[in-house]
Amino acid sequence: DTAVSQTPKYLVTQMGNDKSIKCEQNLGHDTMYWYKQDSKKFLKIMFSYNNKELIINETVPNRFSPKSPDKAHLNLHINSLELGDSAVYFCASSQDPGTYNSPLHFGNGTRLTVT
Amino acid sequence: SQQGEEDPQALSIQEGENATMNCSYKTSINNLQWYRQNSGRGLVHLILIRSNEREKHSGRLRVTLDTSKKSSSLLITASRAADTASYFCATGPETSGSRLTFGEGTQLTVNP
Numbered sequence: 001d002t003a004v005s006q007t008p009k010y011l012v013t014q015m016g017n018d019k020s021i022k023c024e025q026n027l028g029h030d031t032m033y034w035y036k037q038d039s040k041k042f043l044k045i046m047f048s049y050n051n052k053e054l055i056i057n058e059t060v061p062n063r064f065s066p067k068s069p070d071k072a073h074l075n076l077h078i079n080s081l082e083l084g085d086s087a088v089y090f091c092a093s094s095q096d097p098g099t100y101n102s103p104l105h106f107g108n109g110t111r112l113t114v115t
Numbered sequence: 116s117q118q119g120e121e122d123p124q125a126l127s128i129q130e131g132e133n134a135t136m137n138c139s140y141k142t143s144i145n146n147l148q149w150y151r152q153n154s155g156r157g158l159v160h161l162i163l164i165r166s167n168e169r170e171k172h173s174g175r176l177r178v179t180l181d182t183s184k185k186s187s188s189l190l191i192t193a194s195r196a197a198d199t200a201s202y203f204c205a206t207g208p209e210t211s212g213s214r215l216t217f218g219e220g221t222q223l224t225v226n227p
Binding site for chain 1: 157160
């Protein structure tokens with residue numbers, strides 16, 4: 001039983017295209033996140049949603065738009081893809097959005113390659 | 116600059132040896148967490164240690180926290196080839212609503 005699942009696992013697309021990554025968690029958590037991991041494995045938070053409401057929005061280009069139809073789903077839509085968007089994107093969830101007293105559960109990532 | 120910084124960046128040992136990874140951070144924390152990432156996979160939570168704790172164990176893992184030095188260490192005893200992975204520390208903020216900040220990770224290779 002996959003706790004946090006994201007699709008697709010690989011995404012290869014051309015510059016200028018629009019693409020979406022989907023994420024679902026079956027842990028009953030209220031909080032979901034999108035992280036970006038670059039080629040040096042540095043993980044940077046992009047967005048955080050708590051019970052469908054945006055609570056963290058880092059300095060991310062507005063070409064990136066998260067959407068949370070319900071608290072079990074957090075999708076990421078990217079418009080006008082650029083070469084620099086190539087990275088691995090991770091979805092995660094947790095029970096506690098505040099002081100992070102509970103661990104994050106990560107999906108297996110979506111490797112996005114923009115050509 | 117990053118909140119959590121791991122040291123060393125890469126570590127290569129033989130099976131059966133112990134592996135120690137260190138993490139330093141800059142601001143006050145509520146807790147510190149360690150995660151493992153196998154190649155091509157997501158991060159997996161290993162241990163969470165709170166700011167009022169000094170040491171925590173889980174199986175072959177031992178984590179220490181020294182808030183006066185703003186540092187933590189992760190010790191893996193009797194390492195196995197399957198322990199080969201990247202290990203990340205992450206600091207949980209004191210302020211509610213802030214961010215969990217990850218370091219750049221230590222790549223551990225355990226040679227059979």
